[in-house]
Amino acid sequence: xxDIEPWLTELLRLNDEEEKMTDKQIKIVQAAVEIFxxxxxxxxxxxxxxxxxxxxxxxxxxxxxxxxxxLLSIVTPMMxxxxxxxxxxxxxKVLEADYPTVEQFLRAITVxxxxxxxxxxxxxxxxxxxxxxxxxxREQFKETVAxxxxxxxxxxxxxxxxxxxxxxxxxxxxxxxxxxxIMGFLITRFLLVPDSEWDEEKEIDYTIKFILYGLSPR
Amino acid sequence: xxDIEPWLTELLRLNDEEEKMTDKQIKIVQAAVEIFxxxxxxxxxxxxxxxxxxxxxxxxxxxxxxxxxxLLSIVTPMMxxxxxxxxxxxxxKVLEADYPTVEQFLRAITVxxxxxxxxxxxxxxxxxxxxxxxxxxREQFKETVAxxxxxxxxxxxxxxxxxxxxxxxxxxxxxxxxxxxIMGFLITRFLLVPDSEWDEEKEIDYTIKFILYGLSPR
Amino acid sequence: xxDIEPWLTELLRLNDEEEKMTDKQIKIVQAAVEIFxxxxxxxxxxxxxxxxxxxxxxxxxxxxxxxxxxLLSIVTPMMxxxxxxxxxxxxxKVLEADYPTVEQFLRAITVxxxxxxxxxxxxxxxxxxxxxxxxxxREQFKETVAxxxxxxxxxxxxxxxxxxxxxxxxxxxxxxxxxxxIMGFLITRFLLVPDSEWDEEKEIDYTIKFILYGLSPR
Amino acid sequence: xxDIEPWLTELLRLNDEEEKMTDKQIKIVQAAVEIFxxxxxxxxxxxxxxxxxxxxxxxxxxxxxxxxxxLLSIVTPMMxxxxxxxxxxxxxKVLEADYPTVEQFLRAITVxxxxxxxxxxxxxxxxxxxxxxxxxxREQFKETVAxxxxxxxxxxxxxxxxxxxxxxxxxxxxxxxxxxxIMGFLITRFLLVPDSEWDEEKEIDYTIKFILYGLSPR
DNA sequence: AATGAATGAGCATTCATTCAT
DNA sequence: TATGAATGAATGCTCATTCAT
Numbered sequence: 021x022x023d024i025e026p027w028l029t030e031l032l033r034l035n036d037e038e039e040k041m042t043d044k045q046i047k048i049v050q051a052a053v054e055i056f057x058x059x060x061x062x063x064x065x066x067x068x069x070x071x072x073x074x075x076x077x078x079x080x081x082x083x084x085x086x087x088x089x090x091l092l093s094i095v096t097p098m099m100x101x102x103x104x105x106x107x108x109x110x111x112x113k114v115l116e117a118d119y120p121t122v123e124q125f126l127r128a129i130t131v132x133x134x135x136x137x138x139x140x141x142x143x144x145x146x147x148x149x150x151x152x153x154x155x156x157x158r159e160q161f162k163e164t165v166a167x168x169x170x171x172x173x174x175x176x177x178x179x180x181x182x183x184x185x186x187x188x189x190x191x192x193x194x195x196x197x198x199x200x201x202i203m204g205f206l207i208t209r210f211l212l213v214p215d216s217e218w219d220e221e222k223e224i225d226y227t228i229k230f231i232l233y234g235l236s237p238r
Numbered sequence: 239x240x241d242i243e244p245w246l247t248e249l250l251r252l253n254d255e256e257e258k259m260t261d262k263q264i265k266i267v268q269a270a271v272e273i274f275x276x277x278x279x280x281x282x283x284x285x286x287x288x289x290x291x292x293x294x295x296x297x298x299x300x301x302x303x304x305x306x307x308x309l310l311s312i313v314t315p316m317m318x319x320x321x322x323x324x325x326x327x328x329x330x331k332v333l334e335a336d337y338p339t340v341e342q343f344l345r346a347i348t349v350x351x352x353x354x355x356x357x358x359x360x361x362x363x364x365x366x367x368x369x370x371x372x373x374x375x376r377e378q379f380k381e382t383v384a385x386x387x388x389x390x391x392x393x394x395x396x397x398x399x400x401x402x403x404x405x406x407x408x409x410x411x412x413x414x415x416x417x418x419x420i421m422g423f424l425i426t427r428f429l430l431v432p433d434s435e436w437d438e439e440k441e442i443d444y445t446i447k448f449i450l451y452g453l454s455p456r
Numbered sequence: 457x458x459d460i461e462p463w464l465t466e467l468l469r470l471n472d473e474e475e476k477m478t479d480k481q482i483k484i485v486q487a488a489v490e491i492f493x494x495x496x497x498x499x500x501x502x503x504x505x506x507x508x509x510x511x512x513x514x515x516x517x518x519x520x521x522x523x524x525x526x527l528l529s530i531v532t533p534m535m536x537x538x539x540x541x542x543x544x545x546x547x548x549k550v551l552e553a554d555y556p557t558v559e560q561f562l563r564a565i566t567v568x569x570x571x572x573x574x575x576x577x578x579x580x581x582x583x584x585x586x587x588x589x590x591x592x593x594r595e596q597f598k599e600t601v602a603x604x605x606x607x608x609x610x611x612x613x614x615x616x617x618x619x620x621x622x623x624x625x626x627x628x629x630x631x632x633x634x635x636x637x638i639m640g641f642l643i644t645r646f647l648l649v650p651d652s653e654w655d656e657e658k659e660i661d662y663t664i665k666f667i668l669y670g671l672s673p674r
Numbered sequence: 675x676x677d678i679e680p681w682l683t684e685l686l687r688l689n690d691e692e693e694k695m696t697d698k699q700i701k702i703v704q705a706a707v708e709i710f711x712x713x714x715x716x717x718x719x720x721x722x723x724x725x726x727x728x729x730x731x732x733x734x735x736x737x738x739x740x741x742x743x744x745l746l747s748i749v750t751p752m753m754x755x756x757x758x759x760x761x762x763x764x765x766x767k768v769l770e771a772d773y774p775t776v777e778q779f780l781r782a783i784t785v786x787x788x789x790x791x792x793x794x795x796x797x798x799x800x801x802x803x804x805x806x807x808x809x810x811x812r813e814q815f816k817e818t819v820a821x822x823x824x825x826x827x828x829x830x831x832x833x834x835x836x837x838x839x840x841x842x843x844x845x846x847x848x849x850x851x852x853x854x855x856i857m858g859f860l861i862t863r864f865l866l867v868p869d870s871e872w873d874e875e876k877e878i879d880y881t882i883k884f885i886l887y888g889l890s891p892r
Numbered sequence: 893a894a895t896g897a898a899t900g901a902g903c904a905t906t907c908a909t910t911c912a913t
Numbered sequence: 914t915a916t917g918a919a920t921g922a923a924t925g926c927t928c929a930t931t932c933a934t
Contacts, residue, residue, distance in 0.1 A: 067903080502924080514926085585806070
């Protein structure tokens with residue numbers, strides 16, 4: 021915890037543009053992420069966060085009106101980052117120029133999201149645990165992220181289907197199968213076997229191939 | 239919620255063999271499942287459970303020493319049921335006799351677990367949310383369920399690999415790809431699109447085919 | 457505080473008809489009245505009340521959902537008692553039968569309210585301090601007490617005016633002058649010179665005579 | 675509330691003689707009066723005052739060591755103003771010269787205090803609510819105001835009694851009856867019917883006449 | 893077996909006040 | 914003079930749990 025976490029630098033950069041975070045505020049966020057991800061939001065107490073952050077309990081509430089606001093201030097910016105790879109105006113052009121084959125596209129996406137998950141893992145964990153319990157989170161996710169990402173992803177699927185690189189499945193089904201496989205990969209990597217030896221290159225390869233064989237015409 | 243839930247009859251049958259549950263106890267479990275699955279364990283209060291169950295606060299603690307014991311009494315029996323399909327002594331014989339092809343086997347497993355999930359959905363939800371926060375749960379799951387299921391599953395994979403029906407992948411990798419796909423199917427079905435129209439037969443078919451193509455030799 | 461206060465027996469009797477108050481609850485109300493009247497509602501803390509009542513802080517909130525509910529449970533019943541002398545169906549008949557002269561009527565009212573104030577003094581003090589800050593209190597007072605009392609009082613004034621015992625003033629003005637004088641008498645008695653020697657009989661006499669001379673035709 | 679309040683100009687003038695109040699300080703006092711009179715001292719928070727005044731929280735404490743000091747700085751000068759009409763050396767001479775009859779004297783006092791109350795209403799309200807809870811206030815009031823005013827008032831009463839304009843009552847009793855009536859007049863005017871139509875001239879007249887008839891020999 | 897009053901530790905949040913800038 | 918971040922004690926209230934009935 022003494023090193024600066026990758027998700028933190030990110031968060032700092034995001035907030036930098038609006039307002040400077042004080043030293044103590046940074047410590048608070050750091051402690052909150054750690055504790056929320058370890059015990060869940062409802063299971064964490066602000067006094068514990070304050071203690072770990074080395075600040076008075078009142079200090080938390082000077083910066084965040086409520087405990088929930090602290091949660092959202094951590095989780096919301098992550099959602100924005102999630103859509104980053106899809107936040108491109110002319111998506112089809114990118115596909116044509118950079119990813120002539122599905123394989124290249126899938127590999128790019130997988131590696132990219134693997135790095136994203138590696139960087140933001142604790143926050144993603146918090147997010148996935150809390151999303152069923154907080155309407156704001158769910159709405160935010162649905163309205164911004166899900167919509168934007170889905171639209172672009174369906175476009176990519178149709179693009180490769182038209183080229184005959186993917187079999188003709190309903191886009192949602194194809195999407196589901198691809199996402200399941202990649203999510204399963206990430207979950208295995210970060211939750212189930214976080215420290216064991218694991219040949220990442222090879223596992224990526226297996227995973228991509230699996231999707232490819234599963235979805236390409238014979 | 240007034241009808242008797244499928245998971246409840248199951249739970250009653252399990253406990254029946256040991257001890258009779260009183261009327262009030264049943265009401266408590268019913269209320270607890272509902273509330274835990276809606277707000278999470280830490281976010282639920284025993285007083286709310288008592289209220290919904292229509293019993294006095296003290297009554298809960300007459301049957302369960304602690305709130306956590308109530309949680310475990312709900313979640314643990316579900317784990318036992320989870321391994322049921324694999325709780326067979328001579329697994330290879332079953333495979334040979336009943337499931338000559340991977341497709342038949344996969345289809346059987348998928349349909350079977352789909353029904354299981356349909357029946358036990360609220361409890362599974364509770365289980366998946368709480369497992370990261372309770373060592374007992376994690377231990378219980380690893381030591382009994384995971385081990386037993388994994389062992390049998392690897393055996394099945396090796397069985398079909400030997401027959402040339404599956405390509406040669408490390409069993410954990412094959413397992414991961416299969417489980418990811420099926421879990422993705424179940425999560426989509428029960429969490430993401432619970433009420434929308436969804437052609438289940440067709441989706442099962444797509445899913446099985448995807449795994450099959452992804453893992454069988456060309 | 458060790459003796460049973462007059463307002464307490466009253467309060468107990470009122471609640472008795474609905475629900476029994478537990479021993480601890482009585483202690484809580486007793487302590488609350490004492491502390492509220494000494495420091496004001498906002499200046500009193502529930503922990504202090506609990507301590508003085510000799511109960512755990514949580515016990516207060518088992519009986520009263522909020523601190524404010526505790527306040528209202530103390531003050532509201534007093535208002536009902538306030539209208540008691542006017543809660544008579546055929547008020548004019550009472551006047552004719554029992555109080556042939558204004559003097560008799562004024563003396564009866566004054567003595568009666570003096571005793572009322574003596575009994576309920578701490579609660580009245582609380583009531584008068586809190587009424588500007590709590591809309592519920594103000595509404596309750598206006599809608600029930602003020603209306604009922606005013607109506608009957610105006611009737612009495614008109615009654616004695618018709619008989620030529622009172623000069624012709626607008627009823628509200630006559631009412632104001634009478635009430636001011638009696639209230640001033642009570643405030644002086646209980647707030648300003650609570651313990652000094654004070655010849656009550658004589659002061660009542662002066663007060664009644666003052667009103668009488670001030671309002672009767674020469 | 676945006677206009678300059680009458681009590682404020684008064685307060686400024688008083689403080690002017692000692693020390694200049696800064697712009698922010700004026701805003702603070704303005705906000706404090708408004709909030710104290712609306713929610714009571716204990717129910718108001720310094721942060722709310724700071725916010726309404728448009729200053730930083732710390733600024734309040736630069737000018738007033740404590741919240742209570744802020745209260746006193748508002749209420750104390752008002753007391754000085756209260757005794758103004760009596761702060762005359764040769765009171766009897768004033769009576770003889772300016773007020774040959776009780777009626778003239780009463781009318782002068784009533785009109786004068788009516789204007790005073792109109793100007794200082796919010797502060798008077800604060801004062802009356804807080805006096806039971808703050809010993810300093812009570813002491814200050816008793817030792818300076820009450821004593822000075824009482825002394826002069828008794829003198830006036832004796833003066834008119836000697837002339838046969840007032841009946842022979844103990845001065846405190848006469849005082850009580852007069853003050854009750856005038857206070858009742860003011861309270862009715864400013865608290866009970868603040869915005870309704872109300873013929874002030876006529877009500878003053880009724881009030882004076884009531885006292886006069888009540889206290890003068892027949 | 894069931895109750896519900898009682899507990900006291902713990903909770904999120906607010907408070908008046910301090911102090912480095 | 915003014916700021917506003919920081920404090921930590923205190924607040925009203927909730928919690929899981931106990932226990933006499």
